Amino acid sequence: MEENIKALLEQFRAIAGDPRKAMADHLAETGKGAIGMMPIYAPEELVHATGYLPVGLWGGSRPVTKARTYLPPFACSVMQQVMELECEGAYDDLAAVVFSVPCDTLKCMSQKWKGTSPVLVFTHPQNRGLEAANRFLEREYAILKEKLEGITGVKITNAALERSIQIYNENRAAMREFSALAAQYPQVISAVDRHAVFKARLFMEKSRHTALVRALMEAVRAEEPQPWTGKKVVVTGILLEPNGLLELFDRLGLAIVADDLAQESRQIRVDVPDGDEAPLYRLARVWQNMYGCSVATDTKKQRGPMLMDMARKTGADAVVVAMMKFCDPEEWDYPIYYKQFEAQGVRSLMIEVDQESTSFEQLHTRLQSLVETL
Amino acid sequence: MSEKSVQEMTAKELLAYYQAKLDEEARQAKANGKLVCWSASVAPPEMCVAMDIAMVYPETHAAGIGARKGAMDMLEVADRMGYSVDCCSYGRVNMGYMELLKEEAMTGKTPEALANSPAARVPLPDLVITCNNICNTLLKWYENLAAELNIPCIVIDVPFNHTMPVSEHAKEYIADEFRNAISQLEVICGRPFDYEKFHQVRRQTQRSIEQWNRIASMSRYKPSPLNGFDLFNYMALVVCARSRDYAEITFRKFADELEEKYKKGESAFKGAEQNRIAWEGIAVWPYLGHTFKTLKNQGTIMTGSAYPNMWDLTYDAEDESLHSMAEAYTRTYINTCLDNKVAVLRRIMEEGQCDGVLYHLNRSCKLMSFLNVETAERIQEKNGLPYVSFDGDQTDPRNFAPAQYDTRVQALGEMMEQAADGGQA
Numbered sequence: 001m002e003e004n005i006k007a008l009l010e011q012f013r014a015i016a017g018d019p020r021k022a023m024a025d026h027l028a029e030t031g032k033g034a035i036g037m038m039p040i041y042a043p044e045e046l047v048h049a050t051g052y053l054p055v056g057l058w059g060g061s062r063p064v065t066k067a068r069t070y071l072p073p074f075a076c077s078v079m080q081q082v083m084e085l086e087c088e089g090a091y092d093d094l095a096a097v098v099f100s101v102p103c104d105t106l107k108c109m110s111q112k113w114k115g116t117s118p119v120l121v122f123t124h125p126q127n128r129g130l131e132a133a134n135r136f137l138e139r140e141y142a143i144l145k146e147k148l149e150g151i152t153g154v155k156i157t158n159a160a161l162e163r164s165i166q167i168y169n170e171n172r173a174a175m176r177e178f179s180a181l182a183a184q185y186p187q188v189i190s191a192v193d194r195h196a197v198f199k200a201r202l203f204m205e206k207s208r209h210t211a212l213v214r215a216l217m218e219a220v221r222a223e224e225p226q227p228w229t230g231k232k233v234v235v236t237g238i239l240l241e242p243n244g245l246l247e248l249f250d251r252l253g254l255a256i257v258a259d260d261l262a263q264e265s266r267q268i269r270v271d272v273p274d275g276d277e278a279p280l281y282r283l284a285r286v287w288q289n290m291y292g293c294s295v296a297t298d299t300k301k302q303r304g305p306m307l308m309d310m311a312r313k314t315g316a317d318a319v320v321v322a323m324m325k326f327c328d329p330e331e332w333d334y335p336i337y338y339k340q341f342e343a344q345g346v347r348s349l350m351i352e353v354d355q356e357s358t359s360f361e362q363l364h365t366r367l368q369s370l371v372e373t374l
Numbered sequence: 375m376s377e378k379s380v381q382e383m384t385a386k387e388l389l390a391y392y393q394a395k396l397d398e399e400a401r402q403a404k405a406n407g408k409l410v411c412w413s414a415s416v417a418p419p420e421m422c423v424a425m426d427i428a429m430v431y432p433e434t435h436a437a438g439i440g441a442r443k444g445a446m447d448m449l450e451v452a453d454r455m456g457y458s459v460d461c462c463s464y465g466r467v468n469m470g471y472m473e474l475l476k477e478e479a480m481t482g483k484t485p486e487a488l489a490n491s492p493a494a495r496v497p498l499p500d501l502v503i504t505c506n507n508i509c510n511t512l513l514k515w516y517e518n519l520a521a522e523l524n525i526p527c528i529v530i531d532v533p534f535n536h537t538m539p540v541s542e543h544a545k546e547y548i549a550d551e552f553r554n555a556i557s558q559l560e561v562i563c564g565r566p567f568d569y570e571k572f573h574q575v576r577r578q579t580q581r582s583i584e585q586w587n588r589i590a591s592m593s594r595y596k597p598s599p600l601n602g603f604d605l606f607n608y609m610a611l612v613v614c615a616r617s618r619d620y621a622e623i624t625f626r627k628f629a630d631e632l633e634e635k636y637k638k639g640e641s642a643f644k645g646a647e648q649n650r651i652a653w654e655g656i657a658v659w660p661y662l663g664h665t666f667k668t669l670k671n672q673g674t675i676m677t678g679s680a681y682p683n684m685w686d687l688t689y690d691a692e693d694e695s696l697h698s699m700a701e702a703y704t705r706t707y708i709n710t711c712l713d714n715k716v717a718v719l720r721r722i723m724e725e726g727q728c729d730g731v732l733y734h735l736n737r738s739c740k741l742m743s744f745l746n747v748e749t750a751e752r753i754q755e756k757n758g759l760p761y762v763s764f765d766g767d768q769t770d771p772r773n774f775a776p777a778q779y780d781t782r783v784q785a786l787g788e789m790m791e792q793a794a795d796g797g798q799a
Contacts, residue, residue, distance in 0.1 A: 069747070070747055072735055072743060072744070074460060074737055101534045103510055104509050104511065105740050105744060107741060108740065108741065108744035109744070111711055111712035111715075111745055112748050124533070126510075126513060126531035127530075127531040127547075127551050127554070130550060130551065130554055132547045132551065132554075133531075133547065135543070135546075136546070139541075139543040140533075294514070295510075297517065297529060297531070298517060299516075299520050299521075300521075301517055301521040323458075326460050328458075328460055328461050328514070328740070329510070331457070331460055331461050332457075332461060332511070332517075334456055334457075334458070335455045335456035335457055335469075336521050336522075339455075
């Protein structure tokens with residue numbers, strides 16, 4: 001592999017693995033702190049417009065001990081991790097934490113923050129087809145905006161917000177391009193690297209991330225794509241971590257040719273629409289336009305057809321369902337799309353994702369059996 | 375049954391009579407080609423009832439199946455469909471039941487598990503209506519019902535109230551959803567909405583709720599004429615018939631009976647009331663008798679629970695903006711911030727003169743479990759009363775251990791006694 005690609009991937013991995021350094025660097029350069037963004041969706045552009053660094057809080061891979069006092073074992077793995085980190089004080093340097101509450105667990109988590117940072121909660125409407133829902137969310141965002149201004153002491157002007165929206169739309173477009181490119185170059189961009197590029201996005205100022213992604217894509221494109229002798233899969237779920245799990249994909253020759261992970265491609269699926277309406281209103285429209293996600297109500301259940309479409313377009317051999325342990329919105333979607341897969345002859349495998357895992361032997365066996373039967 | 379005999383019935387008889395009547399009405403509606411709607415338990419029925427749609431309530435139905443020890447058969451069907459055991463057991467029981475009804479409709483043969491089920495027979499729906507004021511699971515569950523049956527789904531989304539009181543923009547949004555539901559119903563029913571009946575139904579709902587609240591308030595007396603567990607049973611009608619006079623008639627009768635009892639100096643435990651507790655969470659339906667008896671055996675009566683109180687849907691029926699109705703349906707205590715949740719529970723404990731709290735850590739209900747620790751700590755900080763928690767489940771019998779429950783209840787009893795003797799809780 002070309003040295004440049006290697007160095008760039010190394011950079012993504014380093015950033016993805018050390019959000020604390022990203023925060024320190026940002027502070028040193030701008031004099032501004034960081035604001036935590038809880039999963040799953042938030043108008044990050046608002047935070048960006050203050051000059052603070054938005055930092056995604058998607059758990060970690062700690063042994064869960066302190067969190068046990070506050071969460072029963074049937075809370076999802078990612079929130080167990082977040083709670084553990086809250087208890088350890090890992091988030092206490094954040095100027096604030098922005099909290100959306102699109103599932104029952106997040107509603108509860110928003111009310112029991114164990115760190116010292118102020119928590120800014122807003123609610124997404126779920127009757128998403130209605131104009132009234134857009135107006136409701138616009139108001140929620142206006143309240144959130146005021147709170148952010150109070151905490152950061154920065155007035156979020158419409159001009160600044162439009163600039164941030166542009167930066168985010170460009171980043172989302174670059175990431176969609178990257179995802180497609182990674183599918184063509186699985187030899188160059190491993191599953192672990194692909195994830196690192198997405199994960200670094202959670203800790204970087206987005207125009208810088210875009211620049212780095214573009215540099216990577218340029219370097220990759222300079223190489224000839226090679227035929228892939230392994231298998232190709234689409235992955236769906238909340239997230240696919242830790243790296244030990246992703247390494248199995250690489251070891252077994254399973255290329256991730258597209259993802260429908262809440263932590264990855266769902267974040268870049270929908271852009272802020274253009275138009276003459278005020279930026280806050282257009283930010284609210286993003287939620288209306290969102291699709292294929294378990295926490296965005298969809299009485300037509302389009303996730304299954306969406307996944308099958310993704311598999312067809314990418315030539316994937318199967319869909320791997322990365323089921324977040326104890327995530328009931330995801331668990332409720334599964335029987336519906338599984339039935340649709342079966343009806344259409346789409347191969348799939350469900351594996352359980354637990355961020356705390358350190359042993360992957362069982363998962364190895366299951367993924368290996370999938371590979372052998374494809 | 376004649377009108378006269380209804381007047382002669384006791385509240386308990388009325389409860390059974392109207393429950394059976396509601397199921398029969400739903401079956402008749404189906405047989406006569408009228409519309410049947412499956413509804414979430416605290417979704418507003420006012421619009422559907424105004425359009426003369428027969429209502430069926432899967433949560434109540436599932437609780438009934440659980441109480442009659444029939445949950446396992448349905449859970450197994452859901453398991454085969456791919457539902458994880460982590461999903462709400464009401465939802466799984468209902469998806470299992472739906473699947474069996476669907477199989478019957480498609481094959482003309484009644485599956486064995488359905489034929490042998492102690493469940494009350496209810497027909498498949500023509501539409502569903504859901505509301506997330508008691509959890510977002512109800513959004514997922516009803517999405518799935520609509521997809522499995524290819525029928526319309528009316529969603530009344532009530533955004534989580536992270537600050538209280540309920541915001542104006544939330545009320546505006548919800549009232550708009552009511553209006554949208556009305557236009558959906560006009561399309562589904564193929565006829566104009568009956569606004570006059572809608573008004574009458576809102577008034578009826580308020581009369582039912584007034585009587586429901588009368589019952590709940592009886593536990594303020596000490597000793598209490600009301601056994602709080604009775605609320606769990608009577609809840610079936612506040613869920614299934616609050617927009618009909620069935621609920622009003624039954625609740626009025628029951629409240630009258632309790633008042634009569636109180637006047638005569640009688641109490642629910644006939645003089646054996648030692649201490650009083652609040653029950654936080656949903657009932658453990660498959661073990662309703664056990665959970666009650668364990669408490670009763672040590673002289674502990676339940677005189678407060680925020681769970682049946684969720685149906686205190688008091689609103690201004692004359693408010694044509696529907697903001698008042700919107701507010702009533704969104705302020706459910708578990709749809710609000712922790713400060714408000716704690717305030718609601720505390721008020722219930724004060725009104726019920728409770729000496730302690732029993733928290734149900736419900737494997738099926740994340741929303742009613744994940745704030746138990748914080749709720750308990752905050753309440754104890756304020757009122758100093760003891761509490762315990764037990765592991766359970768609303769309808770999956772595998773997630774409840776009677777021995778653990780008994781030990782915890784005993785511990786609570788001891789702490790309450792100690793406190794009564796002047797010791798520390």
